[in-house]
Amino acid sequence: MSAVPAEYPSPTSRRRRRRPQSAAVAAAAVDGPRAMVAAPPVAAPPTVAAQPAVAAQPAVAARPAVSFADAGVPAPLVTALAAAGITTPFPIQTATLPDALAGRDILGRGQTGSGKTLGFCIPLAAGLADGYTSACRPRGLVLVPTRELASQVHAVLVPLARAVGLSVATIYGGVPQNPQVAALRGRADIVVACPGRLADLIEQGHCHLGDVEISVLDEADHMADLGFLPVVRRLLDMTPADGQRMLFSATLDAAVDVLARRFMHRPARHDVGPVMAPGAMVHHLLTVAPADRIGVLAALTGGGGRSLVFARTRHAARRVARQLTAVGIPANELHGDLSQSARERNLASYAAGQVRVIVATDIAARGIHVDGIDLVIHADPPTEHKAYLHRSGRTARAGASGTVITLQAPAQAAAVRDLMRKAGVVPLTASVTPRSELLSSIAGAPAARVTLPPVRAEAIVVAPATGHGAAALSSGFRGRRRR
Numbered sequence: 464m465s466a467v468p469a470e471y472p473s474p475t476s477r478r479r480r481r482r483p484q485s486a487a488v489a490a491a492a493v494d495g496p497r498a499m500v501a502a503p504p505v506a507a508p509p510t511v512a513a514q515p516a517v518a519a520q521p522a523v524a525a526r527p528a529v530s531f532a533d534a535g536v537p538a539p540l541v542t543a544l545a546a547a548g549i550t551t552p553f554p555i556q557t558a559t560l561p562d563a564l565a566g567r568d569i570l571g572r573g574q575t576g577s578g579k580t581l582g583f584c585i586p587l588a589a590g591l592a593d594g595y596t597s598a599c600r601p602r603g604l605v606l607v608p609t610r611e612l613a614s615q616v617h618a619v620l621v622p623l624a625r626a627v628g629l630s631v632a633t634i635y636g637g638v639p640q641n642p643q644v645a646a647l648r649g650r651a652d653i654v655v656a657c658p659g660r661l662a663d664l665i666e667q668g669h670c671h672l673g674d675v676e677i678s679v680l681d682e683a684d685h686m687a688d689l690g691f692l693p694v695v696r697r698l699l700d701m702t703p704a705d706g707q708r709m710l711f712s713a714t715l716d717a718a719v720d721v722l723a724r725r726f727m728h729r730p731a732r733h734d735v736g737p738v739m740a741p742g743a744m745v746h747h748l749l750t751v752a753p754a755d756r757i758g759v760l761a762a763l764t765g766g767g768g769r770s771l772v773f774a775r776t777r778h779a780a781r782r783v784a785r786q787l788t789a790v791g792i793p794a795n796e797l798h799g800d801l802s803q804s805a806r807e808r809n810l811a812s813y814a815a816g817q818v819r820v821i822v823a824t825d826i827a828a829r830g831i832h833v834d835g836i837d838l839v840i841h842a843d844p845p846t847e848h849k850a851y852l853h854r855s856g857r858t859a860r861a862g863a864s865g866t867v868i869t870l871q872a873p874a875q876a877a878a879v880r881d882l883m884r885k886a887g888v889v890p891l892t893a894s895v896t897p898r899s900e901l902l903s904s905i906a907g908a909p910a911a912r913v914t915l916p917p918v919r920a921e922a923i924v925v926a927p928a929t930g931h932g933a934a935a936l937s938s939g940f941r942g943r944r945r946r
Contacts, residue, residue: 534560537589543626544585553578556585558733564589568730569709570723579711583679584620587653590677590707592627596652600674601632603653604702606661606695608685610635610803611810615832616655616681629653634670636660637803644669658686658694665701672701680710680722684849687718699726713856714849744859746890747868747905748879756870757786758897760842763868764792764820766906768837769813772822773854775843783842784822791912797823819910825850833857838906841869844878848885866905 531541531552544550552560555573563569563586573579583605591603605620607613617633624631632646634656640663647654647670654661654670664670678699680686686695699708699722708727712719715734723730751759764770764787772787774780777798784796795809795818813821814833825845836858845851851869858865869890871879883890893901903909 531556531560531585535564536560536585537592537627539592539626540585540589540623543622544581547622549581553581555579555733555735556582558735559583559731560585562731562733563707563709566590566707568707568727569711570715570727570730570732571709571711571735572713572715572733573711573735579681579713580616580619583681583709583711584616584623586709587677587679588620588623588627588629591629591652594676596650597674598650599647599669600671601647601651601654602674602676603629603679604672604675604677604698605653605655605679605681606658606686606698607655607681608657608689608691609826610637610657611806611826612682613655613657614807620653620655624653631655634661634664635803636663640664640669658691658698661698662694665698672698673703675702675706677707677709678702680708681712683710683712683719683722684714684716685712685853687716688849692718692722695722696725713853743864744855745864745866746855746883746888747866748883748890748892749868749870749901750873750876750892750894751870752896753872755896756842756872757783757790759870759895759899759902760840761787761790761792762897762899762902763838763840763906764794765909765912766837766903767910768819768907769816769833769835770820770838770840771833771836771857772820772840772842773845774822774824775845777824779843780822780824784820787820787822792820793818793913794820794822797821797826799824799826825854837865839865839867841867844869844871844875844882846882848882851882851886851888868905 530550531544532538534552534557536544555571555578559569559571559582563583569583571579571582573582587603587605594602596602605616607616613633613635617631620631629652630646630650631653632643632651632655634643634647634654636657636659640660643660644664647664661670665672680695680699683695686692702708708730710719710723710727710730749759760772760783764772772783772794774783777800780796780798781800784794787794795813797806797809801809809821810833812818822842839855839858841851841854845854855867858867869879893899895901
């Protein structure tokens with residue numbers, strides 16, 4: 464497929480979204496003084512002031528919005544949210560929506576499962592509802608670190624976009640690019656992309672970011688961990704400097720601060736703490752002999768609940784999944800060695816309850832939301848506390864309860880103790896074997912083991928060889944060379 468010209472003409476009727484010149488103007492654009500809504504006092508600390516590196520303009524305290532309409536969300540989007548059963552905003556949404564809808568830059572932090580995705584999808588759809596999109600020139604851009612997160616954001620964004628007449632395209636690697644190029648040529652209004660594939664398409668001339676009015680960077684700290692920041696900076700440099708930019712993340716560290724300083728103008732900073740009640744997530748630290756590791760895992764995942772097991776490497780995830788399946792606990796695997804279709808298929812069967820256990824690398828630690836995960840098990844302890852928190856955030860989401868279990872060998876005790884200290888977690892500790900009563904109390908009543916039917920080798924029927932191939936079957940011919 465041929466590339467589009469580097470300077471694809473854009474119609475003069477396109478309207479550029481401009482940043483409000485003052486907080487008063489921004490407030491008037493939405494709902495008077497309520498446009499600058501701070502995080503509600505319940506289960507959420509006030510706007511962060513302990514990280515002064517970014518020149519963030521503090522939000523004006525006001526009574527919190529109690530509904531999406533109160534926050535200034537347009538009626539079509541309120542209707543679309545209600546159709547999905549979403550009627551009350553989470554604290555991170557209550558805090559950020561008025562500012563985001565007013566066109567301000569947003570720097571938001573919230574724990575995994577706090578509702579950050581809707582926090583930027585709503586203003587993205589509302590802000591782009593009026594306007595014209597040219598082929599290969601999207602007006603909205605969402606950058607995410609992984610394919611799974613791109614798929615999740617796409618699923619949340621599509622109903623909102625359709626409600627206001629917009630289209631959404633996803634761009635990521637591991638799949639053919641032609642359908643993605645076709646979506647861009649079909650005038651996709653919003654692009655949800657992983658940085659690498661998007662940069663490739665731009666270099667080929669298939670996409671141009673000169674018309675982007677709203678840019679979103681989701682899970683920026685994870686992008687920094689994966690080494691994506693250089694390409695992210697190049698992509699953001701291609702967007703207009705006067706566009707609105709929103710940055711959401713579970714942690715706001717030094718690398719994120721660099722991005723905020725460079726690309727954001729007087730951002731409204733909102734820091735919302737965990738939404739779950741204290742004690743909703745129970746942490747266990749179990750010391751296990753290496754020889755008992757699989758037996759302990761089988762005892763923990765053998766209950767009737769849904770379990771997510773984390774392994775450090777792709778090979779380890781594959782091995783653990785097969786070992787659990789061999790003892791009657793069917794387990795799917797999720798890691799980078801699988802094709803995109805296999806990853807989606809394994810995750811879909813897990814989400815649908817067809818299998819109760821999935822063994823994953825850190826690829827699943829962010830961006831994958833599956834309701835009702837009862838146990839998160841660190842079969843291999845992570846190497847840093849941020850990874851521990853993001854892994855653990857797959858359970859006890861949005862106020863639900865959950866259990867997090869870390870297995871450690873005796874030789875790992877010092878490193879894991881330091882990890883827990885940095886994560887701010889005080890776990891319940893014990894030394895266990897596969898027959899320990901503690902495991903059955905955590906896992907619950909054991910589910911029936913599944914015995915997979917044996918794989919029967921089929922008889923191989925060899926057709927009679929003819930021609931030159933027949934001579935190769937002759938023992939007298941072996942070792943000879945044809946002259």
